Amino acid sequence: MSVTARIKLISQADHAQELRGNVVRLSNSDDPLDLKAEITTATCVELEFPSFTDGRAYSQAYLLRRRLHFVGDLRATGDVLVDQLIQMERMGFSSAVLKEGVEVADAYRQLQQFTGFYQRDVSGQS
Amino acid sequence: MYKYTEFDKTFVHARAAQFRNQLERWQVGKLSEDEFRPLRLQNGWYVQRHAPMLRVAVPYGELSSDQLRVLSRIANEFDTPEPGIYRDALEASSKVGTLKLPIRHAHFTTRTNVQFNWIPLSKAADVMDLLASVDMHGIQTSGNCIRNISCDERAGVAPDEIADPRPFAEVMRQWTTLHPEFAFLPRKFKIAVTGATEDRAATNWHDVGLRLLFNAAGELGFRVTVGGGMGRTPMTGKILREFLPWQHIMNYIEAVVRVYNRYGRRDNKYKARIKILVKAEGQRYIDDVEIEFREIVDNDGGPHTISQVELDRVTASFVPPELVGRKAVDLAEIGSQLDGYAQATPMFGRWLQRNVAVHKDPSMRIVTLSFKRLHQAPGDASADQLELVAQLVDRFSAGEARVTHTQNIVLPWVRVEDLFDLWQSARDAGLASANVHLLTDMIACPGGDFCALANARSIPVAEAITQRYQDLDELDDIGEIDLHISGCINSCGHHHSGHIGILGVDKDGKEWYQVTIGGTDGSGRGESARPGKVVGPSFSASEVPDVIEALISTYLQNRRPLEARAERFIETLQRIGHEPFKNAANEARAAAETV
Numbered sequence: 263m264s265v266t267a268r269i270k271l272i273s274q275a276d277h278a279q280e281l282r283g284n285v286v287r288l289s290n291s292d293d294p295l296d297l298k299a300e301i302t303t304a305t306c307v308e309l310e311f312p313s314f315t316d317g318r319a320y321s322q323a324y325l326l327r328r329r330l331h332f333v334g335d336l337r338a339t340g341d342v343l344v345d346q347l348i349q350m351e352r353m354g355f356s357s358a359v360l361k362e363g364v365e366v367a368d369a370y371r372q373l374q375q376f377t378g379f380y381q382r383d384v385s386g387q388s
Numbered sequence: 389m390y391k392y393t394e395f396d397k398t399f400v401h402a403r404a405a406q407f408r409n410q411l412e413r414w415q416v417g418k419l420s421e422d423e424f425r426p427l428r429l430q431n432g433w434y435v436q437r438h439a440p441m442l443r444v445a446v447p448y449g450e451l452s453s454d455q456l457r458v459l460s461r462i463a464n465e466f467d468t469p470e471p472g473i474y475r476d477a478l479e480a481s482s483k484v485g486t487l488k489l490p491i492r493h494a495h496f497t498t499r500t501n502v503q504f505n506w507i508p509l510s511k512a513a514d515v516m517d518l519l520a521s522v523d524m525h526g527i528q529t530s531g532n533c534i535r536n537i538s539c540d541e542r543a544g545v546a547p548d549e550i551a552d553p554r555p556f557a558e559v560m561r562q563w564t565t566l567h568p569e570f571a572f573l574p575r576k577f578k579i580a581v582t583g584a585t586e587d588r589a590a591t592n593w594h595d596v597g598l599r600l601l602f603n604a605a606g607e608l609g610f611r612v613t614v615g616g617g618m619g620r621t622p623m624t625g626k627i628l629r630e631f632l633p634w635q636h637i638m639n640y641i642e643a644v645v646r647v648y649n650r651y652g653r654r655d656n657k658y659k660a661r662i663k664i665l666v667k668a669e670g671q672r673y674i675d676d677v678e679i680e681f682r683e684i685v686d687n688d689g690g691p692h693t694i695s696q697v698e699l700d701r702v703t704a705s706f707v708p709p710e711l712v713g714r715k716a717v718d719l720a721e722i723g724s725q726l727d728g729y730a731q732a733t734p735m736f737g738r739w740l741q742r743n744v745a746v747h748k749d750p751s752m753r754i755v756t757l758s759f760k761r762l763h764q765a766p767g768d769a770s771a772d773q774l775e776l777v778a779q780l781v782d783r784f785s786a787g788e789a790r791v792t793h794t795q796n797i798v799l800p801w802v803r804v805e806d807l808f809d810l811w812q813s814a815r816d817a818g819l820a821s822a823n824v825h826l827l828t829d830m831i832a833c834p835g836g837d838f839c840a841l842a843n844a845r846s847i848p849v850a851e852a853i854t855q856r857y858q859d860l861d862e863l864d865d866i867g868e869i870d871l872h873i874s875g876c877i878n879s880c881g882h883h884h885s886g887h888i889g890i891l892g893v894d895k896d897g898k899e900w901y902q903v904t905i906g907g908t909d910g911s912g913r914g915e916s917a918r919p920g921k922v923v924g925p926s927f928s929a930s931e932v933p934d935v936i937e938a939l940i941s942t943y944l945q946n947r948r949p950l951e952a953r954a955e956r957f958i959e960t961l962q963r964i965g966h967e968p969f970k971n972a973a974n975e976a977r978a979a980a981e982t983v
Contacts, residue, residue: 314423317571376399
């Protein structure tokens with residue numbers, strides 16, 4: 263996954279209609295390392311945010327990208343707050359399903375706030 | 389001091405702009421209250437009893453005079469409530485007996501940050517812009533994230549220093565700032581670091597406590613403790629590594645925090661701190677951290693390994709200031725001059741003894757300006773006082789000050805020949821109480837006068853004890869003792885680590901105070917860090933000064949002389965045990981009740 267690829271923002275309707283092949287859905291308490299076989303053959307892994315204040319999915323994303331070398335679509339679902347999209351992108355999420363009523367323009371604006379960060383992102387780039 | 393690079397400056401301004409956008413979206417209803425709350429918290433904005441509170445980060449406690457001036461300006465121009473809010477606040481407070489709520493003030497906290505109590509949220513974005521103009525912000529001063537890193541107040545100047553912790557603290561500041569993986573942890577996460585023999589940063593009371601040391605091979609590294617914390621279940625940290633090479637400190641902290649992020653409890657906020665995970669899992673947690681650390685280093689390639697080049701680059705920011713125009717000094721001559729002043733002016737002599745500490749440079753001193761005096765809350769500074777401190781800092785300390793975890797200000801670069809002039813200026817500013825580490829140099833949180841979480845007020849209790857102990861001879865005779873006051877179990881006033889701790893509790897809507905004895909913060913004034921023990925049922929506010937007096941009397945009756953000095957309160961307590969103190973405290977209650 264390249265850092266220059268921006269996270270894709272998807273509406274609820276598009277997410278519901280999209281045909282995405284082999285999808286693995288993980289809840290916050292699943293350990294990605296226990297599901298290696300399923301994840302290896304998946305085209306998309308969905309990480310659900312039961313609440314935007316529950317940060318476990320960020321560590322799951324790290325493990326998926328860095329330890330399992332998952333290269334397919336990594337998607338954020340559930341309580342996705344637009345202010346966290348940049349965080350998701352930096353942790354290797356390639357798509358996020360926006361909540362109903364969120365303006366895509368507002369969401370994209372949140373991705374433009376910073377020109378750089380202190381840490382490297384999950385792909386190892388800063 | 390660390391000098392912000394263009395990158396740092398751009399980053400802080402971007403953060404201020406991001407916050408302005410979030411505030412505006414909240415104001416027009418695009419962000420709900422629930423959505424905005426964690427965002428404002430991670431920028432330091434709380435909603436308190438009467439008005440919002442802003443907590444400004446002071447990374448590892450270092451402040452420049454320019455920053456002090458902007459803090460003074462914020463206090464002066466923005467720490468002023470709208471008239472209606474202030475009227476309501478005074479009315480509500482007068483019902484519990486508080487008749488004075490200072491405005492145009494800042495407050496130094498136990499984690500070396502600075503708080504303001506009255507800034508209207510509508511002016512929040514303007515204040516953040518003003519802070520950004522001097523490289524300041526409120527990033528991660530609240531919320532369930534890695535908080536501001538605290539440090540030894542004497543870092544870089546202490547004679548007992550093994551290595552300067554500030555370059556490491558700065559690397560940690562950068563690494564933790566807006567870390568994408570760790571912004572929504574189960575609970576808050578605090579790191580403290582020291583490089584000295586004496587632990588002046590209460591490291592064992594932190595989620596991660598770091599102490600620099602050399603191993604037998606002469607290599608520099610850290611002793612790492614994890615799982616310290618106060619709150620409902622006070623615990624001191626468990627040693628995870630006796631020695632970790634410094635190069636690996638960020639890799640190791642990443643392992644500690646990742647395992648916590650994955651497995652820390654999120655179902656109950658009172659059990660969500662890392663201390664609970666460490667206690668519940670024990671060795672399994674330690675094993676998991678070690679496995680994760682090996683993975684980070686071996687599998688991920690140790691992405692946060694600090695190179696010597698990087699450390700040197702950061703260390704270059706912490707070179708001692710050039711003391712321009714200083715003439716060569718004759719230390720013996722100045723020493724006898726100071727003795728002369730001290731004899732002629734006993735107050736100066738006391739101040740020299742209590743507030744002035746030796747420096748690694750024999751011709752310099754480390755001076756504490758005490759913010760513990762009558763009529764102002766511990767750690768409170770008015771806008772005018774902040775401006776005066778900025779002037780003192782420019783004139784006497786190479787433009788640099790430190791906030792201490794005991795809520796005072798330290799001037800780290802004072803020339804011996806300037807001590808008398810500094811004392812006179814500090815005295816004129818009301819900042820020369822000669823009471824550092826004495827009973828009246830107490831820690832206290834803002835308590836029920838300001839904080840929405842508090843069960844009881846702290847400031848009136850602090851004031852009553854300060855009133856009672858105004859005799860400097862008596863204070864000196866009592867000697868070094870840590871008195872810590874918290875208005876609730878969240879423990880911002882560190883009552884668990886006080887030799888005497890006072891905790892505000894609420895019973896039937898009334899304010900009561902639980903007293904603990906025998907706690908220690910891990911500094912040289914006591915043995916290793918440990919929580920105090922409760923002496924008995926809680927006391928009423930009016931009984932508290934009597935209880936303190938009973939505890940002090942018990943100490944004075946039982947203390948023994950040591951070789952060069954008298955035994956301290958905590959030493960007597962540790963030698964004779966808690967019982968005589970408990971009994972004395974409880975007798976004070978009975979006496980008060982029969983009056």
